[in-house]
Amino acid sequence: MIWMQKLTGSAAAVNSIVANGVYAQQSRNMATLKAISIRLKSVKNIQKITQSMKMVSAAKYSRAERDLKQARPFGEGATKFYSVAEIEPPKENQRELLVAVTSDRGLCGAVHTGVARSIRNDLQSRTESTENTKIACVGDKSRAILQRLFADKFIFVGNEVGRIPPNFLDASKIANQIFESGYDFSHGQIIYNKFKSVVSYACSSVPIFSVKAVESSDKLAVYDSLDSGVLKDYLEYSLASLLYYTMKESACSEQSSRMTAMDNASKNAGEMIDKLTLTFNRTRQAVITRELIEIISGAAALE
Secondary structure (H helix, E strand, O other): OHHHHHHHHHHHHHHHHHHHHHHHHHHHHHHHHHHHHHHHHHHHHHHHHHHHHHHHHHHHHHHHHHHHHHHHHHHHHHHHHHHHOOOOOOOOOOOEEEEEEOOOOOOEOEHHHHHHHHHHHHHHHOOOOOOOEEEEEEOHHHHHHHHHHHHHHEEEEEOOOOOOOOOHHHHHHHHHHHHOOOOOOOEEEEEEEEEEEOOEEEEEEEEEEOHHHHHOOHHHHHOOOOOHHHHHHHHHHHHHHHHHHHHHHHHHHHHHHHHHHHHHHHHHHHHHHHHHHHHHHHHHHHHHHHHHHHHHHHHHHOO
16 A cells, blocks of 8 residues: 555656646747747738739839830930030039939839939049039938938938829929029039839939030030020920939839839748748647657656
């Protein structure tokens, strides 16, 4: 009887130890499995979002590419006028304006960063003073990048860009804002992303000039009835045309870059899902095997 009581007490102790170990191990493994399951679910949701954004960007890209073909004559005509007339910046009283064409929306790779980086590197590499250089930002992304170093050079920032396709009215408002900013620039550049293909774009620029710079060109003497009023009206229209053209180029580059970025994000999410699924299955199998070993070991200890 005494021996049976001792055996019963030992069995109870063994069962208690095994049970506590199993529960503790189950608690740890269940927490690990739950964490993997939660992360797996979140990555699957992210993949659904990126795939949806890719489809939306593909539709917007098709429209942006069609609009760009119609907008290119505006920019090519204005740029050709400056090159044929051989207009150059004045040698004295040079005041430069840099217009950064971006948008307010992200998740499109480095399409906006390239424009801001181009302006930043240009200003930082100059040996002469940049006091007579100002910046106009079209889109909040360029402002966010450039304001840390060149906030004192901003003349205005255009917001609400990129939510809908740009039109000529938007370009006219920006051109009017530049002329009414009070900064009398002599020459400048519009920095934008030039669309090349679905997977390729390049940071480029087009020149802009003031009325005084155009009037000083010798090539314009062939026109008899050309006065300051006509030149002013033409340059206002020319600036609006160039802004419209560069905004269309930038919008097409942005949509193609976002489509590529979302495609890469979907592929990366798929790879993470495969790895997490494999880790989840291996962890679950390890938990089941460990529990079976503990059960068998506990049963063997009672024999």
